[in-house]
Amino acid sequence: MKKDSVIIDIKNLCKAYGKFKLKNISFALSKGEVVGLIGPNGAGKSTTIKLILNIIESDSGEILFLGKDILKANSPLYKEEIGYVGENVDFFLNQKLENIKKYYKIYYKNWDEQTYQYLFKDVFELNGELKMKELSKGMKVKFSLALALSHNPKLLIMDEPTSGLDPIVRSKILRILKEYAQNYDAAILFSSHITEDMNKIADKLIFLNNGEILEECTVEDIKKKDCEIDEYLELLINNERVNYGKGVL
């Protein structure tokens, strides 16, 4: 991996809260790469994403974003280069989409109104006069994605955005993501437990369980093993249990 093509490089990231521990998470994303974070509920996918966005603070580790350590910098400005679509898109429910957009765009100096209008009206066919609470889950994800892509982020983070969506909307969103990563040299970190989505867009997969990375591989690697992604995840989790059992005994 060329050093100048790396967008985000995470090294030994740790976070403990309550009984849950995220242990020594390390991975990197390069330009044009779509990386899938896969794991069961409570594996640490959302925690990893929240750490990157500094929504929660890490206990130790390093996050180099475009070469700068964002944990030491103590400035939120790096987030101007990050687009985020969360799992829960029920934000500002009483607000009109147009007003949310107006507010959102003042925080991003690279805001591109043309891209937004194209995605909002032509691709997603949304209406700015509608309120968030009047939208379906699919429409909310589309709106969040239009916002996230309109400031040309170098890194797009998506935390299980396709869960609960119908296959047509999911396919449309995945196609847009793939195109965006290729055309804009951006990296996409995509967390999901819908392995079908990973098959469609991911270049690389990171398997997480109990706050640890079990394995990092490409989709092709798994295909070569004549295995489905979910079967492979199950296999990895079972192996981990066996190893853990041996350790205890």
Next chain:
Amino acid sequence: MEKVFCKYIYLNGKNLLFGILSACFFGLIAFDSNKYYSAALLMVPSLLFSFVVGKMCYEEDPESTKEFLLSFPVLKRDLALEKNIVGQICIVVGLSIVNIMFFIINIIIGRTEAFINLNAILVMTCFLIIYNTIYIYLNYKFDYSKTQFLSYTIAALMFILFKFGNEFVSLIEGLNSYILIITVIVLSSISLFITRSYKWNL
């Protein structure tokens, strides 16, 4: 600062307008008597605070909205600090509305007695700064629902001032205005400092 103003205009424009209209409407109490001046000094800025900052706290209360906001290039403390600054602006605007309304109404009905009381304004400002700070603290330390208990203190105090407005004014008459001005500045600075430096767990 520009971003903060834009936020309140885009996301809370209607309430901003309703807040100012309600504040002006409450100021009409001057038609009755100037003895309600101190009650208006308390009520109008708190009404404005409730319409502007309170409504924004309510809008931002859901976890999903907080997460959405924290994905922006902002620090957690900025979200709380912004409410403190807007809260202090509400106090200044609210107090100005009361004085302007009382002044205009006194002219309209030809009432010549003096009503402006600097000490009353300063004492109310001190109280409102403390009130706003506690409100913001409760909102971010716990959640929006906890702030609602605080509103009862305003309601209780308002009834006291309605009944004993004149007594309150004569009670604070003897206070040194310079000391009160310094107290307002110190309280305002402490309030901003606490909001800025507290480790908010959003």
